[in-house]
Amino acid sequence: MLQNDLLLRALRGEELSRPPVWMMRQAGRYLPEFIALRDKYDFFTRCQTPELATEITLQPLRRFPLDAAILFSDILVVPQAMGMNFEMKPGVGPWLENTIRTEADVKNIFIPDVEETLGYVFDAIKLTKKELDGKVPLIGFAGSPWTILCYAVEGKGSKTFDIAKGFCFENPVAAHKLLQKITDTTIAYLLKKIESGCDVIQLFDSWGGLLSPKDYDKFSWPYIEQIVNALANKVPVTVFAKGCWFALEKMSQSKASALGVDWTVSPQIARYLTKNSITLQGNFDPARLLSPPETIQKMVKEMIDKFGTTKYIANLGHGILPNVPVENAQAFVEAVVNYK
Numbered sequence: 001m002l003q004n005d006l007l008l009r010a011l012r013g014e015e016l017s018r019p020p021v022w023m024m025r026q027a028g029r030y031l032p033e034f035i036a037l038r039d040k041y042d043f044f045t046r047c048q049t050p051e052l053a054t055e056i057t058l059q060p061l062r063r064f065p066l067d068a069a070i071l072f073s074d075i076l077v078v079p080q081a082m083g084m085n086f087e088m089k090p091g092v093g094p095w096l097e098n099t100i101r102t103e104a105d106v107k108n109i110f111i112p113d114v115e116e117t118l119g120y121v122f123d124a125i126k127l128t129k130k131e132l133d134g135k136v137p138l139i140g141f142a143g144s145p146w147t148i149l150c151y152a153v154e155g156k157g158s159k160t161f162d163i164a165k166g167f168c169f170e171n172p173v174a175a176h177k178l179l180q181k182i183t184d185t186t187i188a189y190l191l192k193k194i195e196s197g198c199d200v201i202q203l204f205d206s207w208g209g210l211l212s213p214k215d216y217d218k219f220s221w222p223y224i225e226q227i228v229n230a231l232a233n234k235v236p237v238t239v240f241a242k243g244c245w246f247a248l249e250k251m252s253q254s255k256a257s258a259l260g261v262d263w264t265v266s267p268q269i270a271r272y273l274t275k276n277s278i279t280l281q282g283n284f285d286p287a288r289l290l291s292p293p294e295t296i297q298k299m300v301k302e303m304i305d306k307f308g309t310t311k312y313i314a315n316l317g318h319g320i321l322p323n324v325p326v327e328n329a330q331a332f333v334e335a336v337v338n339y340k
């Protein structure tokens with residue numbers, strides 16, 4: 001049993017006097033204790049060593065009164081398990097030497113045995129759950145198939161992912177084969193994450209907003225929906241599709257329990273598009289955490305006033321930035337916890 005089940009109650013749509021709060025990328029480079037471990041171990045070593053992943057997951061919870069933990073890991077561990085040898089290059093970010101650019105490349109990508117290839121994630125979940133000792137729920141996550149395809153084809157981060165888009169538009173048959181392989185792997189992976197102890201699942205479609213609404217319906221949403229349908233009778237699923245306000249109405253009619261929204265959409269419009277029928281999560285501009293703490297507190301109160309305390313999870317509109325002062329992150333979390 002959980003001592004703090006505010007997040008689960010918000011996901012069920014129960015009436016609450018204040019929303020639960022957590023921050024995307026809450027275990028990150030703005031924390032000195034995170035930097036200390038980053039300087040000692042490379043990125044995927046931290047992901048692959050359960051003791052390190054657990055320690056990093058717990059770091060923000062020791063500082064702030066957060067209502068959820070999110071497992072320290074990365075969306076790229078899934079394509080790694082499928083035979084794509086992603087590295088995390090300092091100063092560059094995700095890097096794949098042998099990019100996926102042809103039908104033959106897609107053929108070489110396999111659907112792995114997730115227990116064999118990603119066992120370290122399930123071990124990290126079990127260890128984290130033990131350490132959390134029922135204090136707060138644990139969120140597990142995966143990237144959306146479209147967002148994973150973006151990195152697989154492009155081979156690195158991009159503002160536009162135009163090589164990935166070009167691949168889909170020139171070679172839709174191969175693209176759909178790749179998206180389906182990623183979907184099948186992700187479903188097996190997330191089912192095992194749930195079995196290992198994750199209480200909630202979040203899907204990150206970080207690059208969905210680069211697609212037109214029509215292409216979103218072709219290359220992203222159908223695969224997200226397959227994943228949601230496979231999990232929804234086990235745990236609540238949150239879909240965070242950045243930049244996808246145009247898809248909010250359709251997504252709100254799916255089996256997802258919540259939708260993440262970024263800061264480019266107002267609470268009123270997000271509620272209007274989703275007909276107030278689903279829990280929303282977000283949407284504080286991460287750069288607004290660079291404002292003075294008093295301004296942050298005022299803006300958080302306004303945000304909750306607009307979303308309401310029910311069917312709402314307070315969060316940022318995307319991951320926390322590395323240059324945010326720890327006191328400002330603290331002001332954000334405390335402003336939610338002390339909301340009246």
Ligand code: CP3
Binds near residue numbers: 023073
């Ligand atoms: O939210 C959390 O605290 C959980 C941890 C988490 C990480 N990555 C750790 C991480 C989560 C949820 C992710 C998801 C992720 N990874 C996404 C989707 C969410 C989003 O931000 O849009 C994406 C697109 C990735 C791929 C990825 N991994 C990128 C683009 C980067 C940044 C590269 C850089 O140098 O800026 C990473 C690295 C990464 N993943 C870091 C962290 C804390 C920072 C690098 C480090 O610690 O060395």
